[in-house]
Amino acid sequence: MSERVMPGRMDGLITLGAVDALWVDLTAGSAVPTASGTFTRSPACARVGYVLLGDHVVATVRASGGQCSVAEGEVRRAAAELNAVGMDRQDLVRIGPFHGAQRQECHEETPLRWRQRIMRELQEPGGPERAAQGEVGRPCHLAGIDWRQILVERTRDGAQRTWWLPRAVVRLLDAAEHAEAQWVRAARARRASAAVTGPPSRLRQARAAGGQQATSSEGTAASLRPYNAELEGQLYSVLIRKPGTSRRVAGWACAVCRTAPATVLDHCHEHGYARAPVCQSCNTQERPDHLYSNDIRVANRYTRLFHTDTDNWLRHWHRCPGCRARTTLPLPHLAAWTAHIACRPLRPTHPASRRREPCGVLRVSWTGSQQAPRSCLLTVTVDFCPSGEHRVLAQVPYREAAERFRIWLAETAPAVAAAAGPDRLDDLPTQFRPVIADTSGEGQALF
Template identity: 65%
Template sequence: MSERVVPGREGGLVALAAADSMWTALTAGSAMPASSAVFTGCSPGARLGRQVMLGTCVVELVRAGDGRWSVPETEVRRAAVAWNAVEIDALDLVRIGPFRGAPERERTGGTLQRWRESISRQLHQPDHPGRSGRRESGLRSHLAGIDWQRLLVEQCRDGAERSWWLPRAVVRQLDAAEHRETRLLHTLQAQASTPDTDQPSHDPKPRGVDSRPPAGADTPTVLPRPYTGELKGQLYSVLSRKPGMSRTVAGWMCAVCATASAAVLDHCHEHGYVRAPVCLSCNTLERPDHLYGNDIRVAGRYLRLFETDKVDWLRHWHRCPGCRTRTTLPLPHLAAWTAHTASRALRPTHSGARGRKPCGVLRVSWTGSQNAPRSCLLTVSVDFCPFGEHRVLARVSYREAVDGFRAWLAEIAPNVAAEAGPDSLDGLPVQSRPVIADASGEGLALF
């Protein structure tokens, strides 16, 4: 059978307008409705570089010989095959919002970042005409090519606040696409921050002006000094107000990796104590990956925190007198440890090219607060599992998680465990200052 000719195709590349027409034809019979103008509706070279998300697939934009932007036809067809394979059960719905009290997070760019909040903003607009698509701050009204307006279900029971729901299969596609886009963004940001040695540097000084110091001038280089506990037991709220503290911090080496200059003061958000000066890389690695205030995605970086470099990180976390005295971790870190380590044997696996591979992405949420241990419950689940999304693996009480951590700490890092214990309560404040809100209500539930 001869292949249908696609207008605008040249050398395996398809012009954006022709690619939109082809995409519409290829997904016409799909259970998941596709938006139109998925290629022409986005600007090349935007925040995602030159990629377009179509479901969980990424299609690269390339510049053809005539200078116009195009896409490889094979990539469009590959994305369409994955798109058409999605099966949707219209009765299997997942709540996507609104969620009261969800903390604001810094926006890092991209189309799918926080897709639930994007949908919520569009539906909250007073002039939003029902479920029709409209552009929002330059972003496409669709998400990853999905025409979500045609699938959205609005519920309002007994005069209560309305809620919005999408089929589970669509939520799964959007979650996976957001996760894929986030990884793309991190890759692009890392590439942008890496200096290109092949390109000449742009010197802000005028040409002909020699910026080098005169010969024989004494220009000593001040190297950062190792951190030896100078800030031990001090409160971050006090130190952060001192003038010149940023210069003082920059004078230390990172207390974790000891390979880069410190840039920030890492501190315990539950007890308020300074741990140590760290570099930006270690500070980012140490920060829990919050989805909401009481919900953490346990990503691959926890391999370092609780496996390869666990002793260094345990020593760092226990620089906080509150955590050291109570022989535990801050609640988000304890929850991540429980999901990553204590529930490892419960995580399902699937066969792959290189043996069996752990399924999906771990997620842990909690209700209650560490200040009320009897009411605090950790729920460990797995997302993106092909045989049951959001499968609950375990429910662990706070006291059980703390007891398990103490036994693990004594085995993994006995020197750190020996310094901990209830023998130095005198230096702790009478009232701890947690920053984790009590999320015992259903308002902060993820779904």
């Protein structure tokens, strides 16, 4: 099949107007919605030397007369990569707003800054409505993706509004930001070298740009080093105060998915130990969906945490020496596990179209805390029951929930269970946090 010839094409280069039409045509069937005017409308700026298409950096070439052109092959390659991305519109990640300033690893060489762009636009007066309308002259896409079509707004307590995007898109935009930073740094190095050796010809520039973009995805992945427990056993409060920690974290690949660049240092809130550097998507997936300080809703994402990617997540949580020594999980995660796994046989079903579906939405709350395990009680309930007949499913004492988890862990992830327990931890930190006293009358006890 011969390649489609586009207007304005010369020696593999096409004009920006032609590439706008080509991008829309090539991505018409993509699960991720794309936008028109990718090269000619804000925030794209082809004159700086590149344009982002998904996580692919496409270089622009300045032709005679100052007109910019793009290699058609690179656009087709970027479209093929985007078309291969699957997207679950129900698997959402909260992108803001958060209390206080959200920490994000974005440096001067990453102009995309997609979270800041979206939040700035949505928080303006009439932001969501103006975003939905896509007013002329306002940013209409990010890396060629039309984020307005997939943005989800939620309102809690009748006042607080939050905004969410599908997880696949969050990972794609995070990867785009990382690829952009890598490209800009490489371009600066090339300019510094050219200042010494002399400027190359435009033909050599085009060939070099094409050669680099052919390997941009591979170069991005190769530039990230795998995490090998370099921070294990160290306190998060100490690490976060050390100069250069954020830049060091940004150099690792996510310790959970191992594909996206790490942006945050995940840590155990109960014991204070650092776990590992993770990407924003995995960090959000792991965070419990708090309704109140002692109440969480068990969302669909727990299917991945406790089913699809169970081994990866259990290993990640047990990077905390405290959780590993006690063979348990932090209280919010243990509560979610109790509702999602241990109480699954108790969850009623209701007839639906040609089948029966689980009743309502699970919610789990607790009284007391893990600091006093004998008095801590987990209560599993059902919200939004269609018939209104189901409320409380079970009440499980903390210690019973922890024992059930130990048994399940040994059956589900034997390697993780074998490395857990106080008698198996010869590499505990010298100043391990003390076991918190159980004030119920039995003194200190592991829980």
